[in-house]
Amino acid sequence: MLKNTKTYTVTNSLFLTPKVKQLTLTKTDNGLPAYLPGQFITIHFTRAEKTYRRSYSIASIEGQTLNLDFAASYVDHGPGSEYLFALQSGDSVEVSGPFGRLVLKEEPVKRLFLIATGTGITPYRAMLPALTAKIEATGLRVHIVQGVQYRHDVLYAADFLAWAKANPDYADYRSYLSREDLTLQQAPYEHRGYVQQCFDEFKATASTDVVYLCGNPLMIDASFAALQAKGFASSQIRREKYISSK
Ligand SMILES: Cc1cc2nc3c(=O)[nH]c(=O)nc-3n(C[C@H](O)[C@H](O)[C@H](O)COP(=O)(O)OP(=O)(O)OC[C@H]3O[C@@H](n4cnc5c(N)ncnc54)[C@H](O)[C@@H]3O)c2cc1C
Known part of the structure; x- marks a missing residue:
């Protein structure tokens, strides 16, 4: 065992999309x-005698399981991807954490935007029960928005749609598909384009809103610039960029 790590056993793995595997x-x-x-x-x-560290957001819905689920996206020839995608049930994994500050706060916010690309949606899945509790306690409004290339890349849509249906006046979920041809079939929650479009479509407002951004660094930088142009202070924009440690 490495210093400060704990040993876990892989107990399940399944493909959520053609390029994303959920490991338990x-x-x-x-x-x-x-x-x-x-x-x-x-x-x-x-x-190959080199040690690596790679981070993954916890996807487990709070209170639903004692296991630790996360969703890993396959990056061609990436050491983390090669390692995780070869794991089998029964294999041991060294884990440290949990870490991170992309968490919900007690604050007087009227509307939350939880914006993600790809696997960056997983921390918001973990937050669903806490979001429901905040909606019930304070009347908070929540927009969860996921950007991917194609419909088949969307993760955990059923969980987000069920949550939105259970909180109809306060919660909604959208996916933005940047490359899908939406002329044939389009579900009501599907939109063409990029997640940043939602800031204009929902009239994001600095005086009432807080925005969480998770996933692709380019999306995060573009969203951050768009929000600053609307008068958001950096303290109202919480960011977690998915980049590899060296
Ligand atoms: C706080 C934090 C949380 C993270 N959570 C997740 C998570 O829940 N799921 C997940 O799949 N990844 C997550 N990542 C990214 C993950 O740690 C690895 O960077 C990723 O698995 C690629 O590692 P690799 O060794 O396979 O490829 P590398 O060779 O290290 O990376 C190759 C390139 O891929 C880019 N990249 C990193 N992550 C992704 C991604 N998800 N999709 C496409 N390209 C990517 C990197 O910017 C890098 O330039 C997280 C990163 C951080 C810092």
């Missing part, structure tokens, strides 16, 4: 360490 890890003693929805874990592994 179980710790032999007492399941998940305490974590806040939105946090991530770091996986430590060795390949």
